[in-house]
Amino acid sequence: MKYMEIYKTKKEPQLDKTEIQEYQKIKEKIIQQEINNEKSIINKDVIHELITKNTTNHKILNKLLHDIQGYGKIDDMINDDDLEEIMIIGSKKPVYVYHREKGMMLTNIKLNNMEIRQIIDKIANNIQRKINKQSPILDARLDDGSRVNATIPPITADGPTLTIRKFRKNPYTIFDLINKNTLTLNLAAFLWIVIEGLHIRPSNIIIAGGTGCGKTTTLNTISSFIPQHERIITIEDTLELQIPHKHIIRTETKPPNIENKGEITMDLLLKNSLRQRPDRIIIGEVRSNEAITLFTALNTGHSGMGTLHANSTYETITRLTNPPMSVPNIMIKSIDFIIMQKRIYHPKYGIIRRITDVAEVVGMENNKIQLNTIYKYNSVNDSIKYTAINCNALNKIAYLTGLTYKQVHEEIHEREKYLEKYHDKNMNIEKVHEIINNYHQKTL
Template sequence: MENDSIHNENNLIPRYNVLKFNFSDEEKLILEELRENLIDLAISEKMSSFNEELILKDIIRFLENRLQNRFDYDYKENLARNMLKELIGYGEISSLIEDDNLEEIMVIGINKPVFVYHRKYGMMETDLVFDDEEKITNIIDSIARETNRRIDQQSPILDARLSNGSRVNATIPPLSANGPTITIRKFKKDPLTIVDLIRYNTLNSEMASFLWLCVDGLGVKPANIIVSGGTSSGKTTLLNALSIFINPMERIITIEDTLELQIPHNHIIRMEARTVNIENQGEITIEDLVKNSLRQRPDRIIVGEVRGKEAITLFTALNTGHSGFGTLHANNSRETITRLTNAPMNVPKIMISSIDFIIMEKRIYRSDGISYRRITEIAEVTGMEEGTIQLSKLFQWDSERDEFKNLTIVSKTLEEMANLKGVHISKLNEEWKRRQLVLNYLVKNNISCQKDISDILETYYLNPDYVLNKIGV
């Protein structure tokens, strides 16, 4: 069903109407009085967060005393809930944050429309315009208070994570000339699974089943993978989807700047880096967490984004028997290698061979502004010759036909897996095809829930013939 808030009206940029609650002049005065009382309470009690239910009850009592018998209780309760959103929520952008169809919310200053990026319609202009700088600042202050972060003239940039997992960046003048800005990257409550990605043609079932075989590694050689691409190309979504192929017996540690990964695994430790607090203390970097993870007996280390000194620590772990995933910003597989081996990462070339695959993903924009994602190539790291890292493309996306080509003649990873397993490579190729049949069945029957996929995959690990018989193979 189409969202009533969306209107195309034949404009280049579609329109998004924001659900708003319009306060009367009297209600605005009450709201400001409540705001002052709440600020005084926060300062006196040194509070960084609030009990919403208690505050809601206090607001309702306050309204009953102030408005007396002029309105019924239902009206006062609804008014109190909207005032609560203004006071300790996110004000006029609250409804945008609650809309799971939105990927990005962009406040670009005063007297300018707020923009959103819709998962289906792409970039949209809303009918919400902030005419008062203080309203935007109040939202930023609320986020800073909630996340125990600092933003002021000395520290005019805020990076934070909301309680729902959304990632926030905010700036204030003089850094942003047109007034305070807020950019919120939202994540779906139910993340896309490998079945969803196959259905959306981000990759096909042949590629997905190959990756399943390599990620699992048949218990002898789980693959190390770097997912690379540009901003918003879907790297984290793909990493999240591939993680369902990790054997349930493994212990996983994820390390991120901002918690985004939602890995469907029982034995998992999620670690999040920490910036300095309001006292300019307490910073814990990605590198600190990668070093610490090596003391936690991980089977698999997953780094949300590799971009600094932590790269050497991670590659040292990969070279000493640990398995790992990571994402990186680059435009192709060769550039990925170049970025890893140069400042600020400076990974020695001899360590790069610990990567098995580089998966390139790209966001492609159509002429109407709508975008889609494609895995443009899967390259295998095959070794080093005369100081140059050797890459072999196994799969490549054909942009004209919007289909994928299998360029695999031989896979070094599959050969090593076969040797360690003590079987002929043909046995692994047969297993690859069987797993493709399982994924085709899931896609055909629209089995896309993470738990349902996990249950079928776990059953396959225990008794593959049973699963193949059940799906009619």
Template sequence: MIFLATALAFSISFSEGSIFLITSSSCINNLYFCLLFNLMELLEERKNARIYRSSPWHIYELKFPDLNKDEKEFVELFSRALLKKYSARELEILFIKDKEEEAFVNRIYELLSQIGDTSIQKLSDEKEEEIRQKISRFVKQNISNLEHPYELSDLLFHEIVGLSRIDYLLEDDTLEEIMINSHKKPVFVYDKKYGLCKTNILFDSAEELLALVERIASYVNKDLNKDKPLLDARLPDGSRVNATIAPASPMGATLTIRKFGRSSLSITQLIKNKTISPVAAAFLWMAVEGLSICPLNMLIAGGTSSGKTTTLNALTVFIPEKERIISIEDTLELNLHDRENWVQLEARYGPYEKELSLNDLLKNALRMRADRIIVGEVRGEEAETMFTAMDIGQQGMMGTMHANSAKEAIIRLQSPPMAVPKAMFSLLDLIVMQHRMKLPGQGVVRRLTEICEVSLMDEQVLLNNLFSFDRQDFSLKRTSIPSQSVEKWATLTGKTKADISKEISNRARLLNSMAEKAIFDYPAIRKVINAYLSDPSSVSDLNPS
């Protein structure tokens, strides 16, 4: 519906008799893009896209099928019929003179009737295959010169069931966000590897973009009109959608999609790409698992897009299998894969709904017999509730927060709206700092830069910097400062501090070996970890099978 016209603009350019609302200027721009792609450096080719070097943004080119004339005309009419939802009689009056075309439009509506209302729904494999077969038969019966049956059927499937070209962006796991600022401007995406990119996707009219937004609103059964111009919704794949229409956005509809991470970086991948060192990862393994006696309370802090949530998610692999986990988030991002004893709670905000805050959910989680509570992002009154939970014996609490240094994190925690009393800071064991930085020859990377222990002495909050960032080789290294956590683990387990240090070294070697052997899968890592904790000698060959 929405993007078939736009997509084909790049391939049909100056085609005669087009029923699309394509101006000559947009055709020239599309031709310009095509010529420009041939001059730019290709950075990467993917299944459905190419990434080109450009400034100030790289270009994300979604590949469009090279349809022949008959296929283009077929798609044009199909797209128009879906977008306007004209009856066959209305289509005849408006722009159809040929009775054969009128009959074709009738067959379109007959096909839609057979498929039923499946817009934006998450389909079973059987149902999806059934719909695809019906579309495929329809395509073969209605185009005499058919050269691209699969590509054409796939286009129509996403038009009818999904979000048209947006579906192809949602399928690209390297994309984090999709941003549509206006029907007059190209769609932007945020790529994990290349940052913000401008795409070759354009809308032909304000009506097309509005139709897409209204389709999402209809799926979530929410009103979207001039009295309620804001929309917050979730797609079937878990992606979070925010949309606005006039009068909130006077220039027309906007759409922002924050993708749900179907795949997230594991701890061994973070080691492999040098986000964290093996020794630091092993120390955090000890902190999360706590030798089954004393897991530590920690916050991962950093700036926007520094990778805080990714690191938090990676560290959850160290949570013992037997524990019940409750995660609390503004927007569902954590992915603990096949954890069976895990409950996800999500806050609800919005101008038209009763608020359900992180603090409400955190208070409720304390009544859910949770062994482990994870707060996606701490930024308000839930901070004091989190520290109160630590005070009554909740161990191993984890979360993220915005701060540019460990010292700034302490200041923010003490200040409104978090307002944690200074006397409670001894309950927080660790602050882990992570930053987004640009390194020579590597581009934009994420790096852990500090791991600090927190203590309280004479009403002063002290930070014990255990790991610091070495700017010579851009890595996180252990300092010579003694660790109070190591001393605590030694006391509670009856071991010496040397024994604990040796255990950290052994775990560091294990993690580094898994990274070198490309054991990146979350369940596979957890299987090795469980085997190691049960019998360290059983994983000497690091075979997760």
């Protein structure tokens, strides 16, 4: 049995009685200036200036930075790029974190009701929202893009809770996922071909999987395969995608205000995007009635990608065709591929994220959607292999470009070799996008 590891934060130096008094005095002065200036966030330089006028004590300086500008005891966690999630489950209970490499971890931090509420209220104030007994749920995001969900009594019995989903400052690239074995060089090259479509026939793709399996990360990385000349519009509940594309419009839903007015839904954003001449529509997560609008767009010649919560490729079809999405079977054929991604336990490597299936939607038989598995994961050798005898999308690309099916496969292998030249380099997502675009220029 593997025991949960402990995540330890740096202990703040304890203030003595005199330092506490000095800390309180300076803090009150800063808060008063905040009130006078009607600002919700105090500038770091202003804090530093106020402190240095009154003290040279670094312990007080650091505590003020943590408590006023930062988020108190969890500030170090928020600034740790190795953490994916921070989970506060109630008063005087240990805070949990999800580490990118080590999985779920217990921390040495506990917060009381007041400390949790102060963090929640600060987040709410920064976005001019309220959380109270009448509205006890808060969905928001921090300045760095991290996604926040907070709840307070009466809906949570053990006091306020807070969950923060963090996003990497430096987003993963396709090479990062290859090196982590989430997918192989060959699968990356295949996805490159079908997403680009040799500039004639790009594929429509849904990435499916459970919570925390890395769907959005994969969507973000494979979006680098979209040619630079295309116009992209992204639609998300909370901005997560960081696609380094020149011609991109990023849109985000908006919840109703206190008077229950002004809501902007995914469906409304999607309908609006169709008036903006998109080459590619990317939806962060398909979950409700916007699915019909999306599939209507895909059936009228628009190209798109998105994610969806499901546990298998066939469950993806079931979810799409049943309420609340209710997409007619005849429209499902506009999707070319379903990529299945899972977070699984491997006896040798522990918790890993893997693309386990790539299934092609090949048509209907007896009013039932038919899928053809193109790639399949083997847990014994921890690898995903091309298993299909034939691939409709590649046949369509061949037909529309005048190439043979064999020549399209040869191009996949050429791109696999091209990716192999760079996969062990340490590059950010902008550089990777540039490398891929350089190859695009060659194929135009």
